[in-house]
Amino acid sequence: MADTIELRDIEVWDGNMAASHALRQVQVDVVAAYPITPSTPIVEGYAGFKANGYVDGEFVMTESEHGAMSCCIGAAAAGGRVATATSSQGFALMLETLYSASGMRLPIVLNLVNRAIGAPLNVNGDHSDMYMGRDSGWIQFGAYSPQEAYDLNFIAFKVSEDHDVRLPAIVNQDGFMTSHTAQGVHTLSDEAAFNFVGEYKPMNDMLDLDHPVTHGVQTEEDWHFEHKARQQHALMTAVIPKIEAAFDEFEKLTGRKYNIVESYSMDDAEVAVICMGTSVETAREVAEEMRANGVKAGVVGIRVFRPWPLEQIAAVLKNVKAVGLLDRSSPHGAMGALYNEVAGSLFNTDTKAVLTNYIYGLGGRDLTKAHLVSIFTELKANADAGKPTTPLQQYIGLRGPKLSFF
Amino acid sequence: MSEIKKIKNLKDFSTSADRFEGANLLCPGCAHSIIVREVLNATNDDLILAASTGCLEVCTAVYPYTSWDASWIHIGFENGSSAVAGAEAMYKALKTKGRLKQPDRTPKFVAFGGDGATYDIGFQWISGCFERGHNMMYVCLDNEVYANTGGQRSSSTPIGASATTTPAGRISYGEKRNKKDMMAIMAAHGAPYVAQVAPNKWKDMVAKIQKGFAAEGPVYINAMSACTTEWKFAPEDTISISDLATDSLVFPLYEIIDGTQLNITYRPKNIIPVRDYLGAQGRFKHLFTKQNEYLIDEWQTRIDAKWEYLQRREEASV
Numbered sequence: 001m002a003d004t005i006e007l008r009d010i011e012v013w014d015g016n017m018a019a020s021h022a023l024r025q026v027q028v029d030v031v032a033a034y035p036i037t038p039s040t041p042i043v044e045g046y047a048g049f050k051a052n053g054y055v056d057g058e059f060v061m062t063e064s065e066h067g068a069m070s071c072c073i074g075a076a077a078a079g080g081r082v083a084t085a086t087s088s089q090g091f092a093l094m095l096e097t098l099y100s101a102s103g104m105r106l107p108i109v110l111n112l113v114n115r116a117i118g119a120p121l122n123v124n125g126d127h128s129d130m131y132m133g134r135d136s137g138w139i140q141f142g143a144y145s146p147q148e149a150y151d152l153n154f155i156a157f158k159v160s161e162d163h164d165v166r167l168p169a170i171v172n173q174d175g176f177m178t179s180h181t182a183q184g185v186h187t188l189s190d191e192a193a194f195n196f197v198g199e200y201k202p203m204n205d206m207l208d209l210d211h212p213v214t215h216g217v218q219t220e221e222d223w224h225f226e227h228k229a230r231q232q233h234a235l236m237t238a239v240i241p242k243i244e245a246a247f248d249e250f251e252k253l254t255g256r257k258y259n260i261v262e263s264y265s266m267d268d269a270e271v272a273v274i275c276m277g278t279s280v281e282t283a284r285e286v287a288e289e290m291r292a293n294g295v296k297a298g299v300v301g302i303r304v305f306r307p308w309p310l311e312q313i314a315a316v317l318k319n320v321k322a323v324g325l326l327d328r329s330s331p332h333g334a335m336g337a338l339y340n341e342v343a344g345s346l347f348n349t350d351t352k353a354v355l356t357n358y359i360y361g362l363g364g365r366d367l368t369k370a371h372l373v374s375i376f377t378e379l380k381a382n383a384d385a386g387k388p389t390t391p392l393q394q395y396i397g398l399r400g401p402k403l404s405f406f
Numbered sequence: 407m408s409e410i411k412k413i414k415n416l417k418d419f420s421t422s423a424d425r426f427e428g429a430n431l432l433c434p435g436c437a438h439s440i441i442v443r444e445v446l447n448a449t450n451d452d453l454i455l456a457a458s459t460g461c462l463e464v465c466t467a468v469y470p471y472t473s474w475d476a477s478w479i480h481i482g483f484e485n486g487s488s489a490v491a492g493a494e495a496m497y498k499a500l501k502t503k504g505r506l507k508q509p510d511r512t513p514k515f516v517a518f519g520g521d522g523a524t525y526d527i528g529f530q531w532i533s534g535c536f537e538r539g540h541n542m543m544y545v546c547l548d549n550e551v552y553a554n555t556g557g558q559r560s561s562s563t564p565i566g567a568s569a570t571t572t573p574a575g576r577i578s579y580g581e582k583r584n585k586k587d588m589m590a591i592m593a594a595h596g597a598p599y600v601a602q603v604a605p606n607k608w609k610d611m612v613a614k615i616q617k618g619f620a621a622e623g624p625v626y627i628n629a630m631s632a633c634t635t636e637w638k639f640a641p642e643d644t645i646s647i648s649d650l651a652t653d654s655l656v657f658p659l660y661e662i663i664d665g666t667q668l669n670i671t672y673r674p675k676n677i678i679p680v681r682d683y684l685g686a687q688g689r690f691k692h693l694f695t696k697q698n699e700y701l702i703d704e705w706q707t708r709i710d711a712k713w714e715y716l717q718r719r720e721e722a723s724v
Binding site: 029064066074076079206210212213214 | 493
């Protein structure tokens, strides 16, 4: 039996330490991982817990991220709680197996500490890796702070392992801005944390020796489509209600309230920005300042990126006149993903908000309050004009000549 | 340690309870199925199995059917080793935590992969699993070619073989490189047990599989798998071709214990010329021409030298 740690009510943790403690507290059975900046401290922290008797599961330090996820899949199919952590290039190397994990309906929790993907090589935070995984069939949560990185791990295990779901889940946090920035984190006791997630309940487990199972079959044109359709059905219908239920239960336990879409000052908002990660907090501050200057500004934070909360987004933007979509990933030949997702969410509704797209923060470039003031100011102009007054896609915080498209 | 299964004779062996069903899509005459049955039937213990993408995988788990009456997993081409290693890690974790459903039973963990999945694309994953010391057996079904995709060369394809990506032609004799020595590489990992086997020598094979199952740590088995389709011989000749391979010493049967102690386990009474082995297969047909015949002599020289090397290694015991 692993030893417990008496945590203070509030610990000073960065996002990595918070995630590492969450993995310890839910007593993951197998962690298979490979170190990569900036997620390395999650793995190191877990190794420390293992070395000191605070976890009694297996810790498999693999030869690569692909090997890590491959081991995670084998372990999950064997029948137990499984987790890993990675970033950027490592996530890219895992990509093939991410599709395997979701297609095989295996619950696994992956802490993805968001980082740019090269070339050029870059260790700092942006959302390129998060975006790379968006069609991989994983549930994707977004944390904006160490506290949320901690809390969302418990939600992720609970939802992922639910027998109506059985889909793997990613908890995103911003590289360095969250992962390496220490803040006060309200903790759960080891007992309360474990009990919230509960004992792992195996299903189709390879280690049930009396009931052999075959995992990872081949299907061609006769069955492949039906399998993928069932996977999509689970992702589209089962997941959001389960997340909402988990959020409710978590609020009862901790008082901390999470929502599928995190709206801030949106009740009477005329203009809004939609973003993810640490930018949400910056945008909220600026929205307050804009309101002090007479602009009815609001902020929508994406809490669940996959499955995409189409209806919730449409509802929260119902009365908004102009929306800025802030994508922290190079769309490489298209409008940004958030722009396209939100446009798709609004198109068949009565909301005819003016949408504009801002590409920002690539490779760890700061998004400043001044940037957000100028974005909100442009959105106000769009709202007043009832049409775009700027190019549809602009690059924010870029050095040199301005870059914009459409 | 679980009890070692006693096998009296071939009839006894062939009537063992099958956990690999005859209902599969492998080619008639495919040695894969013979090898897999010999591996699985060597033990009465529970089995947790994995396969890399390849002939065995695509022919035995096509939804909604399965040929496997033991738990089995496939993820991709390169990671059968890691899949079973993950399952083995979970077994250890649940054992520690007292959550095994059948705590009194000790399953064996076995991964199968073709030579493409082993020598080439899955090499890193296998190396990682062996370095980490998972308690597992990795069986390479070595047919020296990417047979599942139609006969492309792998790093196991021997020199002079005609493969679709190294075809013999007017100015080419086919594959230009010598076969990679996986046995030496896996022994160099310090694995407790590494062995080369052939399905025609079933007693030798079963003894080695049982030794492998008894070992603690990662075990590598290189199983020669004569491929009727890509080696180009008649399906009914699989075992006779295999006999030519082992009796010409093209596939010498030996084991390496703890990375050092090499034992030769089969010494043919009459060593036959390599020419006879090559001549029985369509993939080497073009060697029997005036311009290429020197390669047959080179083959013989190489095989003789390897046999000499194996004998010296055995004597040296280092």
